[in-house]
Amino acid sequence: MSKSSSSYRLTFFQRNSQKIAQAVIITILVLITLPIIVGYVWLIVRSFSEDIVHGFIPTKLTLKNWRFLWQEMKGYPNIWQTTLNTFLLALGVMAIEIAITSMGGYVLSRYDFPGRSAMLKFILVLHAFPAISLMVAIFYVLWNIGLLDKLWGIILLKASLEIPWGSWIMKGFYDGIPWELEWAGLVDGYGRMKVWAKIMLPLVKPGMAVTAIFAFLSGWSEFIFVYTFIFSQKTWTLSRYVMGIIGDYRFADYGLLAAVGLFYVIPSIIFFFFVSKYMIKLTIGGVKG
Amino acid sequence: MPSIRVVNFSKYFGKVKAVDNVSFEVEDGEFVALLGPSGCGKTTTLLTLAGIYKPTAGEIYFGDQLVNDVPPKYRNIGMVFQNYALYPHMSVFENIAFPLRAKKLSKEEITKKVKTVAKKLMIDQLLDRKPMQISGGQQQRVALARALVKEPEILLFDEPLSNLDAKLRMLMRAEIKKLQSDLGITSVYVTHDQAEAMTMASRIAVFSMGKLVQYGTPDEIYDHPKNMFVAAFVGNPPMNFLKDFSVVSEGNSVYLQRGTSKLRLPDSRKGSLPEVVPEKVVVGVRPEDFRIERKEVDNGIPGTVYVLEPLGRDVIVNVRVENHEDEITKIFAEPGETFKPNERVYIVPNLEKVHLFDPETEETIL
Structure with a gap:
């Protein structure tokens, strides 16, 4: 019994190989998708801010950009x-x-x-x-x-x-x-x-x-x-x-x-x-x- | 109810001859099975009876009326398909009511008719369900109800039982037969299962490669097959074929001889032999027409027991014929007899019932 159970002993990597592979895949996918996500985030942030600094940081929240909805x-x-x-x-x-x-x-x-x-x-x-x-x-x-x-x-x-x-x-x-x-x-x-x-x-x-x-x-x-x-x-x-x-x-x-x-x-x-x-x-x- | 008459009917798909010059008649109220392996033209024939295909040549009559060009909706037929073909987006009630809606019946009448037929087929508690929510056997009943609800003059079945499990199949077999004989509706039933055809039909049409090979009662088909194809197709286990026998006359007797095996044809049968017999013939023997002996006897063919297939009620003994290793005969053993594998035995055909075939044409000689 003890002999056969020893053959089931696995290293950390062997035991977690599926999880590791999954983590690698997700990381790669996130990296590829990032530019698109950043684009949408910019779109949302920019539309509600007065101006923007360092590409991302809104200076002041405003609805002024949406004025086209209610004024000519x-x-x-x-x-x-x-x-x-x-x-x-x-x-x-x-x-x-x-x-x-x-x-x-x-x-x-x-x-x-x-x-x-x-x-x-x-x-x-x-x-x-x-x-x-x-x-x-x-x-x-x-x-x-x-x-x-x-x-x-x-x-x-x-x-x-x-x-x-x-x-x-x-x-x-x-x-x-x-x-x-x-x-x-x-x-x-x-x-x-x-x-x-x-x-x-x-x-x-x-x-x-x-x-x-x-x-x-x-x-x-x-x-x-x-x-x-x-x-x-x-x-x-x-x-x-x-x-x-x-x-x-x-x-x-x-x-x-x-x-x-x-x-x-x-x-x-x-x-x-x-x-x-x-x-x-x-x-x-x-x-x- | 009309009779059905199919006269010199052919159906080609492009160059493929699906059905080739087939003629047969179904009497008023009769139950006929079209039997054959897949691709033999039986389903094409059925679909032509339904009006879905048009004949390439020949005529189809319902009663005295030529129906070649009559579209399905004017034929007053009910049809049950192999996959049931229930409308998945409609409830069971709507499925059964569908043919009645085409007739523009009143709401009350539709409800009444659907309920009556559903009760008869014991599916009245399922009427609100969708087809996907009921079992295969229940779907089968719904399909049957849909075919019957419009009180058709002709019922067509396209392998309706082959998607059911074995036990349910036996049950439905009897039920459909009872239903048909109660209602007396002229019916045509397509199947590849010889047991279904034998048990249900009053006459069987055996198809092979687009041709109608034999048309007759189950007994005629079983006892007097027209050729080797019919002989092999009908019966389970199928007929055993022993090849390369010669027909020899000695004095007043006629023998079937192969090597040391010599079978004496009974006097009652030798008169039916044709004048000219091929040099070699195939001897066909049904599994129940063999007797197994342990010692050498007249008309015995030596062999060894190959394997046993117990079926509970009886045992199929597989015997490998001596000097003809490819001939493994299946034989129903007498109840109580026990054999062991590799035991040497003699198999004795009942020569009153053997069949002789021409190996070239495969036609029956005797």
């Missing part, structure tokens, strides 16, 4: 109009994308139409293709159909760029639903459209949630198209507003910049908070080819 700022559009525009853009992109991808994903998943596999490959290629390179062509199209300087133009443009990839994601979720469920619906006395609406659609809700998040965030954070195709201040969105603060013809007000920046990320954070449980499902449902 000279040279800027009304913040609430701008926020509304941003919501319209984000929700518009989301609504169009959900409506189309929930149907497109179904067809990609269930129907064997000519050119299906080519289309699936093309979507992947398209996704890798930078939309920025289409700028001139898009300008020309928007100008011709009279949607230049209109929020609608940006909504349609954003949605059309997001729909292929969204359909691909939705296809993954539809692929995860067994055919038998659909067959059962057909045998139970419904047509294909009714089966889709009553059985398939409720079952891909997580996929719709994921697509909605991506669509909302991409609309919410859109900058380059707004910057290029929107000229009137009353149609600005928040990203354009932030750009305005550090624009060419004024001194950058860093307190204001921090406050507006923080204001800008709040909806994204709230949104993320509510839907993060669906994000996890993306890896389960989304990658199933």
